[in-house]
Amino acid sequence: MYVLDKSQLPSFLEAMAAGRTVFVPAEAGGMTRFVPWQAGIQLYWEENPVISPKELFFPQTQVLYGYRTLGQQLEILSRDEGNSPRVIFGLRPCDAAATGIMDDVFLTKGYEDSLYRSRRQNTLLVVLACRRPGPACFCTSFGLDPTRADNADLMLYDLGAEWGLEAVSPAGQDLLAKPAGPVERQAAAPEFAGDFPLEIKVDHLPSGLRPMFRHQVWDIMYQKCLGCGTCTYLCPVCHCFDIQSHNRGVQGYRYRCWDSCMFSDYTLMAGGANPRPTKKERVRNRFLHKLQFMPERYGKFGCVGCGRCVLKCPVNLDITQVANRLAEVVANA
């Protein structure tokens, strides 16, 4: 393992940031999220940031193309974002796993989303091994290891006074070869300690849910949902987006922006039909999408147990309670 005295981290990050943008966890605008590193920035290591790093690959709003219209004329103006190399430094294994799921969504099944790919392929992941579970964590329910990530380029370990670093990919190895870099030394990865506060029993998933679509359990489950969409915006796996126009006179641009399956107009068609007209259908779709439909389509759960939706839902509509209630119903059926 390579080790670095914690006091040396700024100079290490400074060297890393030459020719790249390095995103680090920090407080910004009353939130914790990943922001571009700059000298003097105060890093935030206490918990997983509230805003997941998905916005770095899939921004909340993103221009798709520009256009000019004049009379009957139309000109489509493609835009090249020309992304520079990037590093996300200190994301957690759950968010790394979520990134892997987003890769499946945006890069497989017949179409590659070029805007996603141009950001993703230029980004290295430095994944911080967790040492203890956070207040609403349940990643292990989905078989994730909170101390490692398969798609990391570099693993980062909190060794107390030092940071430990272990290359997982050749590109991660290159990150260590900086003049101000860490030195190689015998050191052990820290032990993970503590019990997980939440758990989803996944034995019945996803196949046990197939007969549950019409079950009366949904008649109660959805009732406290406000339809605010906080869960979907904070979720590192939720990938739904809308496409809209911004017009300025004879020109404008089409952009995509995060959307939420919790919103009533999400599936509303121009003719007035809506296949998910009430909160019941929308709540059911959200939970089944994560626990049944994504496993059926991608072979992976659409949840990594990061707990953000559990912590921030204003009415405590907790996915672990929903999943475990469904498990009970399945078991008693």
Next chain:
Amino acid sequence: MPENPLLPMAGQIERIITETPDVKTFHVTFTGGKPFVPRPGQLAMVSLPAVGEGMFSISSQGEQHLEFSIKKAGMLTAALHEAETGQMVGVRGPYGNGFPLDLCRGKDLLFIGGGIGLAPLRSMIVYCLAHRSDFGHIQIIYGARSPADLVFKEEIFDRWPHEPDTEVNITVDVGDDNWQGHVGFVPAYLEELNPDPAGKVTVTCGPPIMIKFVLQALDKMRYAPENIVTTLEMRMKCGIGKCGRCNIGSSYVCLDGPVFTLAQLQNLPDEY
């Protein structure tokens, strides 16, 4: 950088046919020829970028153009109905699976359409008539609310009935002073005509309430779910299975549909 699949190309409306008071067919051409050759039943995104973008079935095509038959329903379609020839539009596609030609080849075909639902069926009917020897007997049962609401009038009255081994049965919900044809709903007319299911594939598209009762009638007439084909509608934004909203269970209508057999639909949640 790979090509952005969400980027449309500019086309031009070359011809507009007023089908009914609220349906128009648009012929769209492109500099340098058609950007793609859709299979029957496939879809494309059509946009007036300043207004919006919507998914439409490609109701037919020519050597140089694509055809979209569009009912006025919302903001984009209202703007398209205001457009005049020469108007440029954005087009991207083709999307969706299209009709199952392999299932249909060598079989008798029964098309059952209602209202604007004939638009997707038309792409298949035109294909079958152009490859006539690949298919058996063709029967088309089509209905609309009134005689004025019948689309593709030239084809349904003057062309298709004269094609070899082809039968066209038209009905309207309510006739008018000049209407000499059948009056009644499509599902009832279907039961009255009672076409034999043997060796037959049926393809149906129309308003949800019509499809519901057509499926019940076909079941009563002992059509197998594997031989009943229909198309679904859902709101779509990306068309490439990323934006999330057109899912029915784990299937995406934009990618895995819009064409499904009844046997496939019976395995999906009935949320459409």
